[in-house]
Amino acid sequence: MARAGTTIRLRTADGQPVHVAPSRLVVAGYTGRDQDAVRHHIEELAAIGVPEPDSIPAFYELDTDLLTVGEDVEVTGEQTSGEVEPVLIRSDGRYYLTVGSDHTDRALERHDIKASKGACPKPLADTVIDLGAQPASLPWDEITATCWLDDELYQNGTLAQLLPITQVLATWESQGASGVPLVLFGGTMPLLDGGFRFGRKWRMRLEIPGRPAAEFTYTTSVRKS
Incomplete structure (x- = not known):
């Protein structure tokens, strides 16, 4: 869904401005390459009340x-x-890759996954990697994604654990809405200690061999009612 006037102002690693007006924001889940492990994770979540995906x-x-x-x-x-998640952006016929955070309300997640994701902003880095008119043949399995929570390592690993984001995009587009300007969050890897932790300062980093890293930091605060 999009509202008129939604524009994100980004820049490439060499400073070129990129203004994105997406008509779709899509967050992909359960994109692990080991589908047996994905099924096991779904069963673990179901045991604590998180609904299974469709x-x-x-x-x-x-x-x-x-x-x-x-x-x-x-x-x-x-x-x-x-x-921490890889984020693929399509705008004006070009593709860009960056890093984002699928910030989620974990209490609400036990009742409604989509609502839990929609309850929180979706931060992303303002620096993107220009992939050109077609998603480039990136060394996907060598890309590293890292997340720190309050300066402590929270997630870290290569994207070899995930389906390539171009494959995730193709799966989504097979359901319709192909070719539209969009921002696609491509999924995440397991937490290092196996459980969610809550804090204030989040730092995300995506490292691609031979290219400048994309990273950003954000701090959360509870909205006053």
């Missing part, structure tokens, strides 16, 4: 107004947390 991968289309490159992010409660 499909694997799952796709949650959200309002594009949730996108932000701001450093200060307001959330609605104390039980929210981020996840």
Whole structure:
């Protein structure tokens, strides 16, 4: 979903401006390459009350107004947390890759996954990697994604654990809406200690061999009622 006037101002690694007005914000879930492990994770979540997805991968289309490159992010409660994800952007016939955080309300997630994702802003780096008119043949398995929570390592690993984001895009587009300007969050890897933690300062980094890293930091605060 999109609202008129939703525009994100980004730049390439060499400083060229990129203004994106997406008509779709899509957050993909359960994109692990090991589908047996994905099924096991779904069963673990079901055991604590998290609903099973309708499909694997799952796709949650959200309002594009949730996108932000701001450093200060307001959330609605104390039980929210981020996840580092590769983000593919398509705008004006070109593709860009960056890093984002699928910040989610974990309390709400037990009842409604889409609502839990829609309850929080979706921060992303304001620096993107220009992939040209077609998604480039990136060394996907060698790309590293890292997340720190309050300066402690929270997630770290290569994207070999995930389906390539171009494959995720193709799966989503097979359901319709192909070719539209969009921002696609491509999924995340397991947490290092196996459980969600809540904090304030989140730092995300995506490292591609031979290219400048994309990274950003944001701080959360609970919105006053």
